[in-house]
Amino acid sequence: MDMFKELNPSLRTLMTPGPVEAEPRVLRAMTIPIIGQFDPEFLEIMDETMQLLRMTFQTKNHWAYPIDGTSRSGLEAVLNSIIEPNDKVLVPIFGRFGHLLAEIAYRVGADVATLECEWGSAFDQDMIIAEIKRVEPKVVALVHGETSTGIMQPLDKIGRFCRDNDILFVVDAVATLAGTDFKTDEWFVDAVITGTQKCLGVPTGMAPITYNERVEKIILERRKIEQGLDITSKNPRRIQSNYFDLSQIQAYWSPTRLNHHTEATSMLYALREGLRIIHEEGLQERFERHKFHEKALVAGLEAMGLTLFGDARYKMPVVTCVNIPEGVNGDAVRSTMAKEFGVEIASTFGSLAGKIWRIGSMGFSCRKENILKVLAALEASVYRHGGKINSGEALQAALDVYEGKVVSSIK
Amino acid sequence: MDMFKELNPSLRTLMTPGPVEAEPRVLRAMTIPIIGQFDPEFLEIMDETMQLLRMTFQTKNHWAYPIDGTSRSGLEAVLNSIIEPNDKVLVPIFGRFGHLLAEIAYRVGADVATLECEWGSAFDQDMIIAEIKRVEPKVVALVHGETSTGIMQPLDKIGRFCRDNDILFVVDAVATLAGTDFKTDEWFVDAVITGTQKCLGVPTGMAPITYNERVEKIILERRKIEQGLDITSKNPRRIQSNYFDLSQIQAYWSPTRLNHHTEATSMLYALREGLRIIHEEGLQERFERHKFHEKALVAGLEAMGLTLFGDARYKMPVVTCVNIPEGVNGDAVRSTMAKEFGVEIASTFGSLAGKIWRIGSMGFSCRKENILKVLAALEASVYRHGGKINSGEALQAALDVYEGKVVSSIK
Numbered sequence: 001m002d003m004f005k006e007l008n009p010s011l012r013t014l015m016t017p018g019p020v021e022a023e024p025r026v027l028r029a030m031t032i033p034i035i036g037q038f039d040p041e042f043l044e045i046m047d048e049t050m051q052l053l054r055m056t057f058q059t060k061n062h063w064a065y066p067i068d069g070t071s072r073s074g075l076e077a078v079l080n081s082i083i084e085p086n087d088k089v090l091v092p093i094f095g096r097f098g099h100l101l102a103e104i105a106y107r108v109g110a111d112v113a114t115l116e117c118e119w120g121s122a123f124d125q126d127m128i129i130a131e132i133k134r135v136e137p138k139v140v141a142l143v144h145g146e147t148s149t150g151i152m153q154p155l156d157k158i159g160r161f162c163r164d165n166d167i168l169f170v171v172d173a174v175a176t177l178a179g180t181d182f183k184t185d186e187w188f189v190d191a192v193i194t195g196t197q198k199c200l201g202v203p204t205g206m207a208p209i210t211y212n213e214r215v216e217k218i219i220l221e222r223r224k225i226e227q228g229l230d231i232t233s234k235n236p237r238r239i240q241s242n243y244f245d246l247s248q249i250q251a252y253w254s255p256t257r258l259n260h261h262t263e264a265t266s267m268l269y270a271l272r273e274g275l276r277i278i279h280e281e282g283l284q285e286r287f288e289r290h291k292f293h294e295k296a297l298v299a300g301l302e303a304m305g306l307t308l309f310g311d312a313r314y315k316m317p318v319v320t321c322v323n324i325p326e327g328v329n330g331d332a333v334r335s336t337m338a339k340e341f342g343v344e345i346a347s348t349f350g351s352l353a354g355k356i357w358r359i360g361s362m363g364f365s366c367r368k369e370n371i372l373k374v375l376a377a378l379e380a381s382v383y384r385h386g387g388k389i390n391s392g393e394a395l396q397a398a399l400d401v402y403e404g405k406v407v408s409s410i411k
Numbered sequence: 412m413d414m415f416k417e418l419n420p421s422l423r424t425l426m427t428p429g430p431v432e433a434e435p436r437v438l439r440a441m442t443i444p445i446i447g448q449f450d451p452e453f454l455e456i457m458d459e460t461m462q463l464l465r466m467t468f469q470t471k472n473h474w475a476y477p478i479d480g481t482s483r484s485g486l487e488a489v490l491n492s493i494i495e496p497n498d499k500v501l502v503p504i505f506g507r508f509g510h511l512l513a514e515i516a517y518r519v520g521a522d523v524a525t526l527e528c529e530w531g532s533a534f535d536q537d538m539i540i541a542e543i544k545r546v547e548p549k550v551v552a553l554v555h556g557e558t559s560t561g562i563m564q565p566l567d568k569i570g571r572f573c574r575d576n577d578i579l580f581v582v583d584a585v586a587t588l589a590g591t592d593f594k595t596d597e598w599f600v601d602a603v604i605t606g607t608q609k610c611l612g613v614p615t616g617m618a619p620i621t622y623n624e625r626v627e628k629i630i631l632e633r634r635k636i637e638q639g640l641d642i643t644s645k646n647p648r649r650i651q652s653n654y655f656d657l658s659q660i661q662a663y664w665s666p667t668r669l670n671h672h673t674e675a676t677s678m679l680y681a682l683r684e685g686l687r688i689i690h691e692e693g694l695q696e697r698f699e700r701h702k703f704h705e706k707a708l709v710a711g712l713e714a715m716g717l718t719l720f721g722d723a724r725y726k727m728p729v730v731t732c733v734n735i736p737e738g739v740n741g742d743a744v745r746s747t748m749a750k751e752f753g754v755e756i757a758s759t760f761g762s763l764a765g766k767i768w769r770i771g772s773m774g775f776s777c778r779k780e781n782i783l784k785v786l787a788a789l790e791a792s793v794y795r796h797g798g799k800i801n802s803g804e805a806l807q808a809a810l811d812v813y814e815g816k817v818v819s820s821i822k
């Protein structure tokens with residue numbers, strides 16, 4: 001057993017688009033001893049978490065609870081529960097995670113139509129609406145913030161159009177919820193999925209979702225209780241997955257407490273504490289904090305002489321994509337940052353791999369010392385790998401923002 | 412925010428068949444700060460966890476890793492990845508969780524045959540083998556320990572027959588692994604699934620699995636990388652689920668580190684620590700510990716005048732089912748135990764509801780003080796609710812076992 005030492009990994013400054021550093025209070029909440037899943041005190045924790053989630057999703061929906069799995073488990077649970085074989089689904093794609101929505105819909109058996117735009121930009125909403133008119137889908141599934149490109153898609157007009165035309169609008173807010181404004185009800189979004197390891201400041205492993213009565217109607221029509229609990233339950237329109245069957249999971253989260261799975265106790269403690277911290281800070285204050293640190297980060301990057309990737313009109317406030325300077329090996333820079341400074345930033349996927357870095361400023365990771373540290377480490381590492389850089393400017397520019405001395409070039 | 416107080420649930424003595432109390436060292440491991448999922452130190456933690464899992468499953472299989480979800484996520488991942496539409500699957504059922512295997516196989520599109528025996532007994536292995544000969548399935552899926560009835564199914568002859576006849580043998584060891592002997596390779600089991608919240612002494616939320624080359628062959632034949640990572644990847648035999656696509660998940664757990672999901676960091680810390688504790692104790696020593704405390708528990712129950720439910724030849728050592736005495740309200744007794752003593756035991760499902768109690772003695776919950784406490788609380792609560800009981804005998808009988816003074820009636 002000597003080979004398996006006590007766990008003691010190095011401390012890291014996580015400035016990727018997830019996973020980010022968890023709030024210390026959240027980590028401590030996970031040490032609370034386990035209680036039974038039907039203990040009245042645990043049921044109260046479940047109900048409180050639902051209330052906190054509704055506040056975070058800015059919704060009056062009754063249903064707001066986590067799926068026990070990483071972010072994509074929430075995407076799959078919602079799409080699996082809504083989509084029946086051959087249903088038409090439209091997925092506008094502007095990065096890797098749009099492809100993921102299409103992939104999941106396709107595997108569920110949907111007739112998937114896609115619409116693509118160049119990575120680094122978002123869609124004009126009218127363009128998507130025109131495509132909806134042409135395709136006439138049952139469901140439109142769309143990413144809000146594409147961490148692969150740092151781009152954020154406006155949603156309000158699309159939501160309005162879908163509602164007026166009885167189309168379901170499903171949005172992946174994994175990377176944005178609790179970091180930037182997301183108005184579930186005001187934007188007419190029927191179902192929203194998020195993850196814990198980004199702007200919520202909680203470890204990976206849960207996928208909070210919310211949905212309204214329009215979605216619930218379909219779920220109830222497809223309801224089938226598993227045989228071990230109700231041998232008579234039959235439904236030819238049953239949801240394909242048992243694990244992701246929202247008709248059973250919502251019954252587990254209701255006063256009937258249908259015994260579907262055993263809720264992930266410690267992760268629920270963590271989620272509740274993370275949400276509690278969010279509402280102690282205040283949603284609007286939290287969004288402003290993310291914008292403020294983004295301003296300092298961008299000021300520093302620009303002062304260094306680096307340029308940002310993508311259409312500035314649609315930039316995510318919580319992810320900043322940077323063009324890797326000509327002649328600089330992006331992975332070598334990241335490696336120096338990690339090994340020498342303990343600071344992690346991200347590369348990206350597909351056609352953009354090797355061309356941009358992605359810097360996250362999410363949740364607990366989004367704070368002054370981290371912004372200053374990532375700027376210092378990046379500047380030194382680019383320089384070390386032969387990049388042309390304005391030395392000594394970045395931290396001054398960021399400090400100027402922190403001291404209120406400048407208005408940066410964005411917003 | 413005053414309504415959402417600091418989390419501070421009551422301490423409980425958990426003597427159900429899961430979730431059970433987590434090892435204190437496991438709870439502490441979860442407070443370790445997050446590191447990135449592709450950090451070399453995190454990759455080492457992943458590799459070590461695979462090694463520890465192989466030792467726990469008693470297998471030489473290369474593949475042994477957790478699915479990020481509760482126990483049934485592992486069942487669904489394995490069945491989803493192996494079974495293609497219309498594949499014949501045989502599920503012998505002797506309790507609720509056999510029905511669950513059938514349910515999952517059915518939803519995946521299998522042609523499911525079932526074989527049932529009375530709840531409270533197990534199958535003669537030859538009976539299952541005869542049914543396999545008749546049905547000629549591609550897959551036999553079977554529960555090892557049925558927590559709903561406290562019964563454990565012998566597996567070795569079935570495994571041998573399946574291997575000889577090129578049939579895949581999938582076993583649900585959620586309730587037994589690391590609590591009682593489970594010999595993956597020696598019993599010719601092709602895929603095994605377990606959960607963290609029972610005999611592993613880790614919180615709910617992960618489902619460790621292992622499988623051999625026979626299973627891997629099918630998984631590789633069905634391999635399809637998601638569009639966001641490889642737009643050219645096509646496969647008409649693709650696995651239905653993306654989240655549970657073992658062809659992608661095993662690539663994530665291999666040196667290629669395919670970016671499928673973000674591994675649940677804190678839960679992986681917890682799992683590794685739980686497994687480390689198991690191997691510090693030693694597997695055989697751990698099985699003996701569970702048997703020893705079972706002996707004390709049973710001696711106490713019998714001294715009290717209660718009778719055990721089910722066929723004693725097949726009793727699970729980690730779950731003890733007790734007949735509720737005539738005229739006693741089982742739920743009222745459980746409620747008194749919980750409210751007055753802080754001790755939780757379980758009821759059960761289906762036709763046995765109201766007829767038996769289930770007492771778990773799993774993992775960290777399986778220790779002397781807990782056995783004595785559950786006996787004391789049960790005796791007082793049955794008495795309080797008008798049950799006829801031999802007062803004062805149970806703790807003496809259990810203490811006699813602990814002091815080595817008696818050999819109990821079982822094994």
